Amino acid sequence: MLDDRVIKALLLRAAARDEGSAEAFRRLYELSAPLLLGVAQRVLARRELAEEVLHDAFARIWHAAASFDPLAAPPVAWMTAIVRNRAIDVRSSHDVSRVDSYHATLDEDPEGSLDRLFDWNPAADDGEDRRRTAQWLRECLARLGAPERQSLVLAYEHGLSHSELAQHLKKPLGTVKAWVRRGMASLRGCVEARMDGAAP
Amino acid sequence: MRLAGQPSLDALCGEYVVGTLRGAARRRFERALHDEPLVAQRLRHWQNNFMPRYAPMIETRPSPRVWKRLEKTLGLARPPWFRRGSWAIAATAVLVIVIGLQLARQEPDAVLIAELSGQAATVSAHLSRDGRTLVLHSDRPVIAGPSQSYELWLLTPEGDVLSLAVLGSLDTRFELPERHRSRLRGQLAVSIEPAGGAPGGKPTGPVILVGAIKV
Numbered sequence: 001m002l003d004d005r006v007i008k009a010l011l012l013r014a015a016a017r018d019e020g021s022a023e024a025f026r027r028l029y030e031l032s033a034p035l036l037l038g039v040a041q042r043v044l045a046r047r048e049l050a051e052e053v054l055h056d057a058f059a060r061i062w063h064a065a066a067s068f069d070p071l072a073a074p075p076v077a078w079m080t081a082i083v084r085n086r087a088i089d090v091r092s093s094h095d096v097s098r099v100d101s102y103h104a105t106l107d108e109d110p111e112g113s114l115d116r117l118f119d120w121n122p123a124a125d126d127g128e129d130r131r132r133t134a135q136w137l138r139e140c141l142a143r144l145g146a147p148e149r150q151s152l153v154l155a156y157e158h159g160l161s162h163s164e165l166a167q168h169l170k171k172p173l174g175t176v177k178a179w180v181r182r183g184m185a186s187l188r189g190c191v192e193a194r195m196d197g198a199a200p
Numbered sequence: 201m202r203l204a205g206q207p208s209l210d211a212l213c214g215e216y217v218v219g220t221l222r223g224a225a226r227r228r229f230e231r232a233l234h235d236e237p238l239v240a241q242r243l244r245h246w247q248n249n250f251m252p253r254y255a256p257m258i259e260t261r262p263s264p265r266v267w268k269r270l271e272k273t274l275g276l277a278r279p280p281w282f283r284r285g286s287w288a289i290a291a292t293a294v295l296v297i298v299i300g301l302q303l304a305r306q307e308p309d310a311v312l313i314a315e316l317s318g319q320a321a322t323v324s325a326h327l328s329r330d331g332r333t334l335v336l337h338s339d340r341p342v343i344a345g346p347s348q349s350y351e352l353w354l355l356t357p358e359g360d361v362l363s364l365a366v367l368g369s370l371d372t373r374f375e376l377p378e379r380h381r382s383r384l385r386g387q388l389a390v391s392i393e394p395a396g397g398a399p400g401g402k403p404t405g406p407v408i409l410v411g412a413i414k415v
Binding site: 001012013016018022025026029033034035037038039041042050051054055058059062067069070071072073074077080081084085088092114115116117118119120123130133134137138141152155156159160161162165180181184185187188191195 | 210211214215216217218219220222226234237240241243244246247248249250251252253254255256257258259260261262263265266267269270273274276319320345347348392394405406
């Protein structure tokens with residue numbers, strides 16, 4: 001499990017461009033590369049392309065570290081976005097063969113697929129807020145309609161575009177777009193309602 | 201066109217987080233993220249609350265090739281890039297002396313009261329003879345990002361933490377708050393805070409510079 005505070009400290013150290021920067025960056029890579037490679041591989045399904053993306057993404061992270069704003073972005077999410085976006089770009093420029101068996105299980109076992117891909121256990125350093133939010137998010141995902149949930153998880157896990165989703169789910173593009181949009185909106189509404197309810 | 205305040209902002213954050221925002225639309229969004237603090241703030245809300253953590257199960261160890269290539273691409277392997285820049289350090293030193301001389305000319309009566317050091321820079325603090333004005337000078341330009349400010353704190357020997365100024369840059373001069381002038385002992389420290397300074401009047405962000413006040 002990546003600790004945001006550790007990752008943040010290493011990123012800032014790498015950005016300082018002093019004697020310790022190269023070492024901090026190496027440590028950052030050691031800690032986070034396995035997870036980020038996993039993320040890239042989910043999108044690309046091909047090991048060599050995923051490693052290519054990992055290389056490019058870390059080069060980008062090294063250069064962008066100086067402009068990383070610890071107050072504006074959670075560091076692990078920031079790095080994940082760089083890797084996923086790069087993987088999505090590579091995917092659309094390569095003919096990445098469709099992974100046919102994205103998951104047959106998603107339709108029959110939505111709960112299982114959410115637990116297979118995501119970690120819902122609170123981390124040791126999580127505050128009470130973070131624990132509660134994760135729990136709400138889990139509950140709210142489970143409450144979504146099956147098509148909405150399936151579209152969101154497929155798009156998130158495999159980096160499918162709207163049209164790839166439409167193709168995979170054998171539905172019109174407009175329908176799939178609406179599922180993604182509605183899915184995210186319901187998720188937000190559901191979690192925020194719980195936040196408001198819990199506010200003192 | 202500014203994105204902050206537009207009704208579509210949440211939908212865009214959602215699509216960005218899920219990954220269905222593509223091409224020119226994604227690039228526009230990323231520009232706004234960079235230029236508009238409110239957009240970055242909204243995305244942070246999304247990332248913090250609507251993005252589940254990946255399970256450790258998905259982790260895959262990369263082959264050692266990837267790091268070797270990275271070291272080469274980025275010039276991290278020997279000779280270390282920071283050693284190759286000795287001429288740059290020398291040039292910076294000259295510049296610092298030149299600027300320092302200029303500063304000394306501008307502030308003939310200022311006294312060096314502290315040198316604050318940290319990873320970001322080394323900053324000298326001069327106090328005017330009349331004790332009213334503090335002049336900070338950094339050995340390299342350091343400017344706060346759009347959504348952050350630097351805040352200068354006085355840590356008194358009695359254990360009080362007093363805010364002296366909220367800064368956008370580490371090169372600056374400002375009038376010391378009158379009530380703190382007589383208490384200028386202990387340490388000076390600079391922390392990173394949200395734009396406009398620490399909301400509760402106490403430091404919340406990381407301390408990037410610290411130095412003792414010379415009496």
